[in-house]
Amino acid sequence: MEHPQQISQGSVRWSALSLDDAETFSTLLLTGASGFVGRRLLQALQHAFPQTRIRVAVRCPVSGLSPEVEQVVVGDFNAHTNWAAALSGVDGVMHLAARAHRIGRDVGANHASQCQAVNRDATEGLIRSCVQSGVRKFVLLSTVGVLGRHRDVLRDTDAAAPDDPYSVSKWEAEQCVRAACRGSSTRFVVLRSPLVLGSEAPGNIRLLRTWIHRRLPLPLATVKNRRSFIYIDNLVDALMLALVHGNADNRSFLLTDDLTLSTANLVRALAGGRRFALFPFPSKWIRGGLSYLGKPGQAEQLLGSLEVDGSFFRECLRWTPPVTKEEALLALGGNDKGSKC
Template structure:
C-alpha cells in the first residue's frame, strides 16, 4: 500500500512513518510548505493522511489568520486535489478541541461543535467543508479527532510535569480533581492502519483516545514511581491558584490561565465508535502502559 503523509516531520508524522514502514508499506512525504506541493501528489495510492496543521499556541502569541489559512484553507485545497486522483482514502486530523474546549461528562462524535479558540474554529470549519462534499464511488473520508497525543520524543505538558517531579518540586495543583483522556501515539498508529486495511469501515468522524482515563494527580504519582521518588502533592486553594496565574497572561511566565486549564481540566473522550467499527474490545496499550513508555523516554534526555 502507498501512504501520502503531510506533516511527516512532526512528532506524529515521524512515528506514523516508522510504524508504516515497519509494516512494509510505502510512505511518501508531502510537504505543503512548498508552493508547488499540488504538483507532487501521486495520482494513485491508498491514503492521504493529512497531519500538517498549525497547533494550538498556549502563549496566545500567534497570528490568528494563520490558523484559518493553514488548518482550513490548506485542508480544503488538499482535499479538492485528492478528489481528482485515484487515491482511495483521505484522513483529516482534526482535534477534539474542534468541537469542545471543555467537556461535561464524556465527549462523543455527534456533539454540536462550539469551539472558542481560533485553533478550534479553524479545525471545525475545515470539518464542515469536508462533510458537505460528495465522495466519488470507492473513496472514503475520515475525520479524526484525537485527544492529547503523547509518546517518546513528545515535548508537551507531560514533559513539563516530568521535570517538576524530577527536580523534587512539589506539585502545587493537587486541589484540582480531574479526569483526562490521553492517546498513545502507538495506539494512534494502530487505529489508522486498522481503518485502512478494513475496507468495510464507513466514512465519518471518529474520536481517538486510549481506553482509560487518569487524573493529573495520578500522573504525578506515576512519574514519581518511575523515578523512584516519593510524590509531593500540595493542595493549595484552587481559587488562589487561578488568581495568581492571571499574571502569566500578561507576563511571559511558565504558567498562565491557558496552561493551567490544560493541566487541570477534566476532559474525557469516548473511543467507543471507532472500536465498535473495527470490532475490537481493547487497544494495544492501556493508558498507563502508554504513559509509562512516554515517561521512561524522558529519562534518556
Template sequence: MKIIITGATGFVGKNLTQYLTHKSDKVLPLSIRSGDYQLDNTADAIIHLAGKAHDTKNTSEESTYYQINTELTKVLFNKFLQSDIKDFIFFSSVKAAADTVEGVLTEEVEPNPKTPYGDSKIKAEQYLLSQELPSGKRVIIIRPCMIHGKGNKGNLNLLYKVVKLGIPWVLASYDNRRSFISIDNLNFAIHALLHNAQVASGVYQLADDSAISTNQLITIIAKATHKKPKLVRIPKVMINKLADIGDKFNLPLNSERLQKLTESYVVSNVKIKQALNIDSLPVSAEQGLLQTIKSFQSD
C-alpha cells in the same frame, strides 16, 4: 498499500511513517505549502497531518490558522476528489469540538470551538463533509486528544521536570481527569483504519481507553523516576483565594491558569473501537504514559 502523508517530518508523521513502513506499507511524504504539487494517482490513501498547531502563548496571527488548517486542506481534498485515490484521512483535533468538557466528549457533540485553532479545524471538517464523495472513496476525520510518546516535548515534559526537581504538586485536592492518546495506540488505529474497508466515512475521536487524573499522572512520573510522589492537598478554598490574588497582582497562579491545571477533559473512544471491532487498544493509558516518561529520562 501506498500512502501519501503530509506533515511527515513532524512528531506524529515520523512515528506513523516508521510504523506503517514496518508494516510493509509504502509511505510517500508530500509537502503542500507551495500549492504546486501533484498527487501520485497510484496511491491508495492520503493522511493529512500537516497543519498549524495550537499556540499556547497566543502569539500567532489568527489568519495563519485558517490559511494553513482550512484553506490548504480544501485544496488538497479537491485534488483527492479528482484523483483515483480511495481514502482521505484528515487529522483534526478534539479542540475542534470543544475547549471544555462536561462529562465525556463524544463525536455527537455540537462543535463549539473557542480558539482560532479549533475553529480553523472545524471549518476544514465541515468542508470535507459537505462535498459530494464519489463512489468508492472514504473521508475519515480523526480527532485525537493530547498525543504523547518518545520525542514529544509537550506539557508532559514540563510536569516531568516538576516531579524530577522534587517540587510538590500543591493542587492534589482537585480530582480532575484527562484523556491522552499514546503514539503507539494512534499508529495502531490508523493502520487498522487503512486496512479495514468496512469502516465508514465520518468523524472518529482517538483517546486511550481510560482517562488519567493529574494525581495519577504525578504518581506515574514519580514511579518512572524512582521518586516518592509529593501530593499536597491544600483546601480548594485557600487555592481559590490565592488565584484571586493572582488575578489582581498578575501572579503566576491566577484563575485562568488554575482552571487549565485542574479542569477535566475526558474523551470517548467507543466509536472507533466499535468501527474496528476491538474491545481495547493495545497499550493501556498507564503503560503508554510510563513509556513516554521513561523516554524523557533517556533523552
C-alpha cells in the same frame, strides 16, 4: 515489563495486521511526518505495510528519515500549496500536518490566521486535489476540541462547538473534507484525538516533565479532575486501522484509550520512580494566578476535566488498544533518553 518505547517495531501488536479484509494501497502520502505523531506513524507504516510505497509531503527536506521514504518538498502549507507532484500515483493519504494548538502564547490574530492557513486552507486544497487525482482514501487527524471543552463527557453525537482558533480551524477543515468528498469516489475518515501521551509529547506534558526532572515543587496534589488521553502507539494503531478498515469510511470518530487520569496522577505517572514534591494548593488560586499571567488555557488543561467516550470507534472497527493502560503508564515513567516514540 518492557516499556513500549523500548521494544522493537515488530513487537507492537498493530491491529491492521490482523484484519483479514484490510484494504491495500500501492502508494501512501503522509503529511506531518516530522511531528510527534507523524514520526511514529511513519515508522509503523513502514513496518506494517512493507509492500506499500511511502511518500511524505514536507515544507523543506527532513533529515533522519529512512532512505526508502520519498520526500516531496511542497513549501508552506496554505491555500496556494501545489500538491500535484506529491499526489502522483497516490491512492491513500494520511493528513497529520497542522498548526499546533498554543497554550499561553501566540494566541492573538497572527496565531488564528496561521491556523486558518495551515489547518483549513491547506487541507481544503489537499482534499480537492485528492478528489481530482482519484485518491481512494483520505484520513484526517483532528481534535476532540471541535466539540468544545465544557461538557461532562464528549460523545460522537455531540454537536460541534469549537472555542479556540486551533479547534475552529480543525472543524472547518473537517467540513472541507466532507464537502469535497461528497459525490466523489474518494472516501474519508476523521479521527478526533484527545491529548496524546508519549516520551516526546510537547506542550504541557513536556513542561510537567521539565518540572519533575528539576524537582520543582508542584501544587497539584489535590487536583481531582478527570481527563482522557491516548497513548502515542494506540493513536498510531487507530490511524492505520481506520486507513484499511471499510467500516471507517465517510465517518468521524472520537478516540481515546484507557488513560483517564487526574493531573496529579498524570504527574505521578510521568515521574515514575523519581523523587519529586507534590503538595496541596487551592485550585482556584492556581487558576486565578495563571489567568492573571494570561494563561487561562493552560489553567484549564491542568485543572479542568475533559472526558471522551470513544466507544463508537471501538464498536465499529472492533478496536482494542494494543498498548494497555498499565504498559503506557510504565512507559511514561521510564527513561526518556533514546526513546524513538
